[in-house]
Amino acid sequence: MKTKIAIVDTMFARGDMGKVAIETMEKNAKENNWEIEIMKKTVPGIKDIPVALLNLLEQGCQAGIALGMPGAAKVDKTCAHEASLGIQEVQLMTRKTVLEVFVHEDEAKDDKDLAEIMHNRASKHALNLLWVIFKPEELEKRAGSGERQGRENTKSVGL
Amino acid sequence: MKTKIAIVDTMFARGDMGKVAIETMEKNAKENNWEIEIMKKTVPGIKDIPVALLNLLEQGCQAGIALGMPGAAKVDKTCAHEASLGIQEVQLMTRKTVLEVFVHEDEAKDDKDLAEIMHNRASKHALNLLWVIFKPEELEKRAGSGERQGRENTKSVGL
């Protein structure tokens, strides 16, 4: 039986992160013989993500990804915070992992940079989610290593 | 059987967004032969919206719209945040979508601008809610396209 994975993205975002996430997942799943089935839904904005995810997870998805792009204004930051709290709640209600892939519009210097961050973060987290489901030891061996999504990794400090 | 839709608005707001939302829904429902029945309730202010919505959704509405206008003061922003968290909770309790249509008083340059933003956002989200219920493929095909409600759309960046 295939493992169902939920992806929810928005009309508001300025780039098709859903497409990137799906391509990354399908490529990696194929290489590793992981049988997956992606259930995707698009909502207007980030605050509409939590209930859409809850529905997909309760319809049998084993884990999910939330893709969104909060704007640069203060009110957008508040929206992102509210969406994130909703996503926390959804995870605790379902006991299932949802990786949140939010790219803040003001993280980027320009549109090219924005596109790169969106691509980098969506693809890395798509792979992370597969590891959460199929290969947790990939996460274990990177514990405390300074992994980043969206930019280059940073370095670890010896304890 | 008609699909029931909940609309909750406030006395506090400085424009009748409920009327705009209803007109938009009825016009579009008629054009598409979608049978809808709108259940509307008015409450004093935005913090009174969540419980009113919960009641309407538990009385059979399939989805809802929250219409409000937070003021420009800091305390009003906090109120909006509290109302938004309540609306998140209502959606997770009922598993039903509620689109939040808040127009912040300080988004606008003047009263004319305020009226335009209120009209634009209320009508666009009224249509979005119909799509959520009856035609999700309209949302799917706009994924990551930079759609905005209240102002003009922005542009997408290639990933």
Added chain:
Amino acid sequence: MKTKIAIVDTMFARGDMGKVAIETMEKNAKENNWEIEIMKKTVPGIKDIPVALLNLLEQGCQAGIALGMPGAAKVDKTCAHEASLGIQEVQLMTRKTVLEVFVHEDEAKDDKDLAEIMHNRASKHALNLLWVIFKPEELEKRAGSGERQGRENTKSVGL
């Protein structure tokens, strides 16, 4: 049978808003032949309001009013936010409306102004709560009209 209404106020507040709310409710209830019974409780500060309200609502009150006066310091604003989130939760747990009547100490120019705001807001919301319970059409017809509690109403903008 009389309709029970919960009122919770605090020792911390610098004015007896509970007295104003009760007088307004009793006067209006009498004029309209609405049979009400008020159950009132006083707690130390605003953060003690939510659980007191929950108890009164679960003991049969149909709706409630929370009366409080947050101080001017930043920590007081945070307390008010926490109390408000608790009041949201209480409403969603009980499916009952609670109108929050908070007067922030720094809204006022001086003590006289503070007294006026407290009186105005407490009495207007006391009447609003009666409308929520007995006469929702009074709220309906004021939708989007710019009603304010504590100060004068503002004006509506045509959409």
Added chain:
Amino acid sequence: MKTKIAIVDTMFARGDMGKVAIETMEKNAKENNWEIEIMKKTVPGIKDIPVALLNLLEQGCQAGIALGMPGAAKVDKTCAHEASLGIQEVQLMTRKTVLEVFVHEDEAKDDKDLAEIMHNRASKHALNLLWVIFKPEELEKRAGSGERQGRENTKSVGL
């Protein structure tokens, strides 16, 4: 049968508020012939208070006090906010009152002042909690009177 009261304090705080609270409660309980039994627990920091309180309240305590001292840094303020939200939740889960006695380190001019605020607030709220349980009319008659814990009372304004 004795009424059980929960007290939770922290190792982080810079003063033994638990001792003050217990002494105040035992003295007042004796004078009024109120039979109480105090169940006390110490946790590392304020964010560890909510679950400890929940356990004590579910083990039969009728009400509780949370004693903590948030530091002056911004991250400490956030911790206090998170702890306070947890304490709100605990009260709504158990339907029992918990008075939160937090003394922020930056409320005080110096160590002597800090000690005085801690003593004043802990003892006043210890008495408040006894009133909540045994003598609510003491709270009722101080409604809107400007009572403060930690500093001198302020004055009420006529409405």
Added chain:
Amino acid sequence: MKTKIAIVDTMFARGDMGKVAIETMEKNAKENNWEIEIMKKTVPGIKDIPVALLNLLEQGCQAGIALGMPGAAKVDKTCAHEASLGIQEVQLMTRKTVLEVFVHEDEAKDDKDLAEIMHNRASKHALNLLWVIFKPEELEKRAGSGERQGRENTKSVGL
């Protein structure tokens, strides 16, 4: 039967706090003849901690530790706050203690300092968690004593 303890850490953190926590626990457990079994999980970032902890606690762990390193940017602080609220919720759902060991990247002067804080805080809280489970009297006798994790202790003020 061994007491199971949950540890969740992240790939994002720039130091292997999980290793420090485990070493501290195993050393102290051995010295005191406490039988423990550690169940450890690594997740991408701090917001992925709450649901992972919930799963481990529901699989039989009696208590847990959350190890994370929020970055210095404002968005990282918001993430930390959201993770902390999730951890609060997990504790209240399970009635079990989770000590949160977050080291903010901007607490440190440089990488060496960061490593020292991470080591100090992880080891001290690892011991605290053992005390919570096996020897609460160690916590009791340090009530209000100004204990710190990450830096040196501060001093207590006489009340």
